[in-house]
Amino acid sequence: MSYVDEVLEIVQKKNADQPEFLQAVTEVLNSLRPCIDANEELYRKNAILERITEPDRQLMFRVPWVDDNGQVQVNRGFRVQFNNAIGPYKGGLRLHPSVNLGIIKFLGFEQIFKNSLTSLPIGGGKGGSDFDPKGKSDREIMAFCQSFMTELCKYIGADVDVPAGDIGTGAREIGYMFGQYKRIRGSFEGVLTGKGLTYGGSLVRTEATGYGLLYLTQELLKCHGESMEGKTVVVSGAGNVAIYAIQKAHQMGAKCVTCSDSTGWVYDPEGIDVELLKEVKEVKRARLTEYAAARPSAQYHEGRGVWSIKCDIALPCATQNELLLDDAKQLVANGCIAVCEGANMPTTLDATEYLQANGVYFVGGKAANAGGVATSALEMSQNSERLSWSFEEVDQKLQSIMVNIYHNIDDAAKRYGLEGDYVAGANIAGFEKVVEAMLAQGVC
Ligand code: NDP
Numbered sequence: 448m449s450y451v452d453e454v455l456e457i458v459q460k461k462n463a464d465q466p467e468f469l470q471a472v473t474e475v476l477n478s479l480r481p482c483i484d485a486n487e488e489l490y491r492k493n494a495i496l497e498r499i500t501e502p503d504r505q506l507m508f509r510v511p512w513v514d515d516n517g518q519v520q521v522n523r524g525f526r527v528q529f530n531n532a533i534g535p536y537k538g539g540l541r542l543h544p545s546v547n548l549g550i551i552k553f554l555g556f557e558q559i560f561k562n563s564l565t566s567l568p569i570g571g572g573k574g575g576s577d578f579d580p581k582g583k584s585d586r587e588i589m590a591f592c593q594s595f596m597t598e599l600c601k602y603i604g605a606d607v608d609v610p611a612g613d614i615g616t617g618a619r620e621i622g623y624m625f626g627q628y629k630r631i632r633g634s635f636e637g638v639l640t641g642k643g644l645t646y647g648g649s650l651v652r653t654e655a656t657g658y659g660l661l662y663l664t665q666e667l668l669k670c671h672g673e674s675m676e677g678k679t680v681v682v683s684g685a686g687n688v689a690i691y692a693i694q695k696a697h698q699m700g701a702k703c704v705t706c707s708d709s710t711g712w713v714y715d716p717e718g719i720d721v722e723l724l725k726e727v728k729e730v731k732r733a734r735l736t737e738y739a740a741a742r743p744s745a746q747y748h749e750g751r752g753v754w755s756i757k758c759d760i761a762l763p764c765a766t767q768n769e770l771l772l773d774d775a776k777q778l779v780a781n782g783c784i785a786v787c788e789g790a791n792m793p794t795t796l797d798a799t800e801y802l803q804a805n806g807v808y809f810v811g812g813k814a815a816n817a818g819g820v821a822t823s824a825l826e827m828s829q830n831s832e833r834l835s836w837s838f839e840e841v842d843q844k845l846q847s848i849m850v851n852i853y854h855n856i857d858d859a860a861k862r863y864g865l866e867g868d869y870v871a872g873a874n875i876a877g878f879e880k881v882v883e884a885m886l887a888q889g890v891c
Pocket of ligand 1: 656686765791816
């Protein structure tokens with residue numbers, strides 16, 4: 448049996464109740480086969496795959512807090528510190544009722560390779576809670592965040608583990624968590640990224656994932672003799688990633704005609720009005736029905752459906768497993784030429800394979816949405832030198848990081864005879880650097 452198959456069997460046995468984690472490990476290891484086969488003896492002797500699929504540690508803790516009725520509520524908190532071979536653990540905190548250990552492990556595992564791809568010194572981790580921020584008052588959010596950080600602060604630090612935002616964790620939540628860390632540990636340090644600009648945050652961090660997605664997509668198109676100019680784009684999601692992806696796509700001359708949230712989606716043939724979307728989602732924290740009510744050209748639909756709209760480019764920016772095989776078929780039938788993932792693992796494996804088999808340029812989230820964590824690492828650099836860089840300086844660095852990522856994944860794929868397979872290219876390029884560091888550091 449090949450080394451990859453042997454380890455996949457072990458991972459499946461040990462994590463049978465964690466489908467998302469198994470999905471991620473299976474996808475990554477399968478795509479690494481040419482690279483692993485070429486180094487099988489060395490990797491096997493050093494148990495590289497067994498080590499890279501087992502987190503350094505996984506923390507699970509109780510998060511008690513008091514709601515506005517005086518009732519004590521209890522949630523479960525998680526932090527998975529997956530691999531710190533190339534730098535302190537780095538990865539977001541997801542607050543969503545669907546969160547469980549398997550989801551956090553899948554995200555932490557993917558984060559190892561994504562962080563490596565940025566070329567910056569950051570390891571892989573992820574965390575969060577099954578807490579649902581929807582419908583909670585500001586005071587309840589603060590009570591939860593303070594309780595969550597009261598426990599988490601024992602395990603993180605500017606040189607140890609630096610969490611950031613993710614679904615449900617935006618600037619407000621990061622602020623409350625930072626305040627609590629500072630209060631308990633008595634230390635003003637860059638322990639979280641995505642901070643507000645008045646207390647150590649970086650310009651461009653808010654926009655970074657969406658902007659970075661478009662910088663990479665533009666480079667991909669350019670290398671295939673195309674451009675964003677005049678393209679019709681469908682986007683899912685209406686959160687941080689989606690909003691700034693739409694904004695940058697419009698700046699590049701494309702037209703985004705859809706967005707979605709967890710209850711429905713909008714088709715706006717005149718192009719999504721980003722300022723209105725920001726008002727509805729970032730200020731009012733309301734549903735997309737409010738967008739449609741304020742915009743005569745927009746049609747609102749319940750449920751899912753953005754992938755049914757004819758487009759040149761599709762950017763899934765909401766959540767995992769939201770672009771299925773039937774959606775991929777529809778995109779291909781409608782003449783879509785590129786799918787680049789703003790979210791983490793939004794496209795199912797069979798949908799990915801269908802898109803690739805039908806000549807659609809497909810770049811997975813590990814590479815395409817790495818702009819967020821890359822800018823987080825730039826925030827860490829600024830905190831370390833106690834300086835703040837200008838918007839233009841950070842944006843310029845983000846652009847060159849995303850262009851580099853595209854060329855690194857393209858080159859890695861070509862080196863193993865997999866030209867055009869950017870999923871394999873991203874996994875290989877990210878993996879090679881981490882493995883080199885693991886081998887150099889001995890058995891740990
Ligand atoms: P937000 O919470 O800001 O937005 C998420 C959006 O997706 C919301 O519109 C939300 O709808 C929608 N959504 C969430 N869950 C579901 C679901 N089950 N079905 C349909 N829609 C859903 O998160 P972000 O924009 O920050 O993150 C989006 C994705 O990008 C995630 O996969 C995240 O891990 C990934 N990512 C984010 C980065 C960042 O810097 N923010 C960096 C790299 C990756 P609703 O408004 O109804 O909740």
